[in-house]
Every structure is written in structure tokens, then in C-alpha cells.
Amino acid sequence: MQGQYVLQPLVVGRFPAFPISKFLYQNNSTETIEAPCISWLARSSSSNSVVLVDTGPAVPTKETSKYHQVLDVKEEHRIDKVLLAHGIDPQEITEVVFTHLHFDHCSYAEHLPNARIFVQKTEIQYAVAPNLEHRNGYDVGYRNVLPSWMKAFDKFEIIQGDVEVAPGFRILALPGHTPGSSGAVFDTRTGRHAVVGDLVNQIENWEGQGGKHIAPTLNCGVDLCFASFSRLEKEADVVLASHDYRMLDSSQYGASK
Numbered sequence: 001m002q003g004q005y006v007l008q009p010l011v012v013g014r015f016p017a018f019p020i021s022k023f024l025y026q027n028n029s030t031e032t033i034e035a036p037c038i039s040w041l042a043r044s045s046s047s048n049s050v051v052l053v054d055t056g057p058a059v060p061t062k063e064t065s066k067y068h069q070v071l072d073v074k075e076e077h078r079i080d081k082v083l084l085a086h087g088i089d090p091q092e093i094t095e096v097v098f099t100h101l102h103f104d105h106c107s108y109a110e111h112l113p114n115a116r117i118f119v120q121k122t123e124i125q126y127a128v129a130p131n132l133e134h135r136n137g138y139d140v141g142y143r144n145v146l147p148s149w150m151k152a153f154d155k156f157e158i159i160q161g162d163v164e165v166a167p168g169f170r171i172l173a174l175p176g177h178t179p180g181s182s183g184a185v186f187d188t189r190t191g192r193h194a195v196v197g198d199l200v201n202q203i204e205n206w207e208g209q210g211g212k213h214i215a216p217t218l219n220c221g222v223d224l225c226f227a228s229f230s231r232l233e234k235e236a237d238v239v240l241a242s243h244d245y246r247m248l249d250s251s252q253y254g255a256s257k
Helices: 079-085 121-128 132-138 148-155 203-207 222-235 245-249
Strands: 005-019 032-044 050-053 095-097 116-120 156-159 163-166 169-173 182-188 191-195 238-240
Touching (some): 005 245
Parallel strands (some): 095 116, 116 156
Antiparallel strands (some): 005 032, 032 050, 163 169
8 A cells, every 4th residue: 555654643732621512513411521632643654754644633722712612722732732742743744734714723734844834725714704603713704813724824735625645645525514524545554544633532522422524613503514424434434523532542543552
């Protein structure tokens, strides 16, 4: 198999008490959980490709903290510093995939000087002018707040639909959580691994209940979510979650057993 990748979860922040009901559609629980923000590093064993899927949230400011769930992000969570802590030079990153442009997925990419950043055209269009009920997620329309992704806009490669970036590394359009949500699919020694942002916040979103996936509560259309789930059933063997500490049970995914 060409372009075999190994994936590694990197914690780039955390929600200390996030309502589980906001992760799982039609879940009426009042429970809150500590939820990590995970950036995924994917390194190819057959090329110089070093990919990040999402880059995490920024340190909250007085303005942004008014609009979000309580978020714990320290200076050491900045993506370039996390990479350095894992022995990786930020200059090595060749590609970044933004699964979507919500504030907790797309900060600090300006500190990755050599990366191309892939984002769906539909997502950029919606992020600039979202519906009123969605604008908190994008940090749009608030005085003294500049959306994090705008700081790296000069590095954007705007795509429409599915794209094969390199052997063994594809981007799929997977609308549902947001109109322009994407996922990155990597060929590995143990199958095709997909990182799909907040379409799958928790393992339960994918594993489902009674044989049926569970859409994220924060969505732009439940039908779109299920259409994207159906695509993933055909396109991926393993789907990784974006805000689930159980992803850290393994330090690597896709390596030889």
C-alpha cells in the first residue's frame, strides 16, 4: 500500500465540563464531561508528508470567553509548542486540514510556516456569514474578536469536494456538523483511518446505538450527518473522535501490530 501513515493524537486544550447532550443528538442527560481538544498528526513512512488535522483553540480572551463553554487553553497548548514537546519541528508540517472553522479547531496555524492549509470553499463562505444561531462557533460578528483562522488565510488552499492530496492521503467533503465540514482519510498498515472533526466528537457518535450512528447535536442538518456517516462506512475502516479522552488510550494509530 502506498503512502502508509501513522497517526498520533495531540492534546491542544480541554473543555473542563462540556455537556454530553451537546455531543450526542437527542441525549437529554445533564451530565458534563471533561473533553480534550485533539489535533491529529499523520506521518508518512514512504514520503516527507507530515500532516496535521486541525490545530486546536486559542487561549480565551475577555471577549471570546463570553460566548463559549469554559475552555482551558494554556500557552503550552499552542500547536507549534505541542509539536516541539513531541520532538517535531513545526517547519516539518507540510499540510494542515481544517475539518471546519470553529474556534476550537483552527487556531495558531500561522506558526506552521511551511504548511499548506486545506479548507472547503463552502466552509469559508459560511464561516464569514453564518446563521445567527451558529456564529458563536465561528467567533464572527463580535467587536474586538478576529476569527483565529483569518491569521493563517495566506496559507489556505481552497478546495471543493473530495481531493487526493498525496498517495494514501485524501480529503473528503463530509457536511453535517457544519456546511463545509471535511474529513481526512489516511491509508495505514492497519486500514484506512479517518479524522472527521466534530461529526464524531465521541466514540458513541460513530459506534452508535442499536446499529445506528448518533449525529452531533451541534449540526446544520441531521440528514446531512447521516449521509456523511454512510460515506464513511464505505471510505474508512477506523473513525477517530475529536473530543474524547479514550483516543489517548493509544499513542499511535495505524502502525504495524
